[in-house]
Amino acid sequence: MDQAKASTDSTSKETPGSEAGRRSFLKTTLATGSAAAALSSSAFLARSAHAAGSDIIKVGLIGCGGRGSGAAKDAMTADPGCRLTAIADVFYERMNDGKNNLSKTLGDQYAVTDDQSFSGWECLDQILATDINVVLLATPPGFRPAQMEAAVKAGKHVFCEKPVAVDPVGVRRVMAASEMAKEKGLSVVSGLCWRYDLGVKATMEQIFSGAIGEIVNIQENYLTGTLWSRVPKPEWTPMHNQVLNWLYYRWLSGDHIVEQFIHSLDKAMWLHNDVPPVKCYGTGGRQVRTDPKFGDVYDHFAVVYEWEDGTRCFAQTRQMSECFSETEDFVFGTKGTAKILANSIKGETNWQYEGKKPSMYELEHVALMNSIRRGEALNNGDYMSKSTLMAIMGREAAYSGEVITWKDLMESDMKLGPDRIAWGEAPEVVVPMPGRYRFKEE
Numbered sequence: 119m120d121q122a123k124a125s126t127d128s129t130s131k132e133t134p135g136s137e138a139g140r141r142s143f144l145k146t147t148l149a150t151g152s153a154a155a156a157l158s159s160s161a162f163l164a165r166s167a168h169a170a171g172s173d174i175i176k177v178g179l180i181g182c183g184g185r186g187s188g189a190a191k192d193a194m195t196a197d198p199g200c201r202l203t204a205i206a207d208v209f210y211e212r213m214n215d216g217k218n219n220l221s222k223t224l225g226d227q228y229a230v231t232d233d234q235s236f237s238g239w240e241c242l243d244q245i246l247a248t249d250i251n252v253v254l255l256a257t258p259p260g261f262r263p264a265q266m267e268a269a270v271k272a273g274k275h276v277f278c279e280k281p282v283a284v285d286p287v288g289v290r291r292v293m294a295a296s297e298m299a300k301e302k303g304l305s306v307v308s309g310l311c312w313r314y315d316l317g318v319k320a321t322m323e324q325i326f327s328g329a330i331g332e333i334v335n336i337q338e339n340y341l342t343g344t345l346w347s348r349v350p351k352p353e354w355t356p357m358h359n360q361v362l363n364w365l366y367y368r369w370l371s372g373d374h375i376v377e378q379f380i381h382s383l384d385k386a387m388w389l390h391n392d393v394p395p396v397k398c399y400g401t402g403g404r405q406v407r408t409d410p411k412f413g414d415v416y417d418h419f420a421v422v423y424e425w426e427d428g429t430r431c432f433a434q435t436r437q438m439s440e441c442f443s444e445t446e447d448f449v450f451g452t453k454g455t456a457k458i459l460a461n462s463i464k465g466e467t468n469w470q471y472e473g474k475k476p477s478m479y480e481l482e483h484v485a486l487m488n489s490i491r492r493g494e495a496l497n498n499g500d501y502m503s504k505s506t507l508m509a510i511m512g513r514e515a516a517y518s519g520e521v522i523t524w525k526d527l528m529e530s531d532m533k534l535g536p537d538r539i540a541w542g543e544a545p546e547v548v549v550p551m552p553g554r555y556r557f558k559e560e
């Protein structure tokens with residue numbers, strides 16, 4: 119059996135991802151591929167300086183799931199000059215389903231030919247060898263560091279879904295790739311979508327201009343229900359199951375504190391001007407989602423993060439059904455309180471955002487495509503890496519019961535997952551037990 123063609127159409131209860139150009143630049147990139155990207159940033163931008171705005175931006179998608187298909191649609195909506203010209207997924211069937219769906223929804227902007235459609239473990243190299251200008255990275259997070267590094271090396275602009283890694287080694291690899299992108303004048307735009315939401319941005323501006331006084335502390339709530347799981351098929355090997363049910367294996371998802379709660383932790387990082395916390399400690403466990411099909415991940419976490427300036431973030435997340443649900447960022451200041459997702463401020467002066475609310479998912483692609491058309495690279499690499507590391511820090515604190523410092527993380531050699539991935543056997547599944555699991559070596 120061609121393992122990449124193993125039937126994968128067995129999603130149960132799937133929640134869909136809820137979650138334009140400088141002619142000379144484009145011509146150069148199209149003609150010489152990664153050679154163009156090897157130009158210095160300033161030379162690169164100078165060569166881009168005389169173009170009109172009507173050129174085609176060729177986009178490639180890797181990872182044809184709910185979010186990847188959504189990101190492809192968002193990119194096309196963001197810029198009528200975009201064309202989806204290449205597509206890749208490790209599974210042939212999912213790649214083909216992606217083609218069928220996107221050919222219907224993208225209309226004239228769908229331009230994927232059969233020889234630009236790739237599956238199997240080599241699909242990353244194959245899609246990066248095409249003449250795409252932009253690649254959308256929407257596979258499980260465990261694959262992101264290698265894919266991000268390869269994309270930048272190949273001279274592609276990147277849309278990078280969150281989180282960017284599952285371990286400290288992976289985060290540092292993405293940090294290095296983001297720096298390489300700066301040198302090459304390539305844009306890196308993050309899927310941390312709330313950074314592009316107009317109501318959230320306006321609320322942040324209010325806070326930064328002193329509307330609640332000095333920030334004393336932050337409470338992050340991401341109390342939500344359960345997510346999808348895919349029913350295994352008889353022909354699946356253990357590795358097929360882990361890759362398709364990646365949410366439940368920390369070497370692929372980072373656990374839900376990293377995979378989902380990063381949206382909230384990123385706002386706490388943003389509120390600190392992207393200065394990371396110095397340490398954290400916390401608790402967590404696996405109380406309801408105990409079935410083996412849920413791999414090795416927890417179903418709740420509560421973590422306290424502390425910053426050098428004495429401020430704290432009390433962060434809690436839960437994925438359980440039939441419980442109280444609330445996703446909100448509460449910011450307590452010396453003169454008032456802000457609720458960031460509600461876009462409201464109560465205090466000496468009350469304030470509520472009343473402006474327009476276009477899709478934040480589209481706005482991140484508008485920013486990406488505009489940066490390409492203007493020849494002014496946009497790079498979200500710093501915060502997307504640091505927020506991922508902050509989430510990993512909380513996970514490791516809860517798993518181990520230890521106090522974990524930022525320095526610990528930056529120096530850690532922790533790398534999850536196998537070096538070489540093939541169908542067949544999968545990594546052993548061991549649920550971390552606080553007090554017994556150690557982050558730091560004795």
Ligand SMILES: NC(=O)c1ccc[n+]([C@@H]2O[C@H](COP(=O)([O-])OP(=O)(O)OC[C@H]3O[C@@H](n4cnc5c(N)ncnc54)[C@H](O)[C@@H]3O)[C@@H](O)[C@H]2O)c1
Pocket residue numbers: 134135136137180181182183184185186206207208209212241242256257258259261279280281309310311361362377
């Ligand atoms: N920003 C948001 O609000 C938001 C919302 C949902 C998901 N996401 C993120 O998007 C990413 C994808 O999530 P999803 O819900 O679409 O998952 P999904 O499982 O539906 O899709 C992932 C796809 O990647 C494919 N794939 C897996 N490994 C691969 C590899 N090595 N090479 C090529 N293809 C591979 C899978 O076959 C699958 O089709 C995750 O990082 C997730 O955290 C972000």
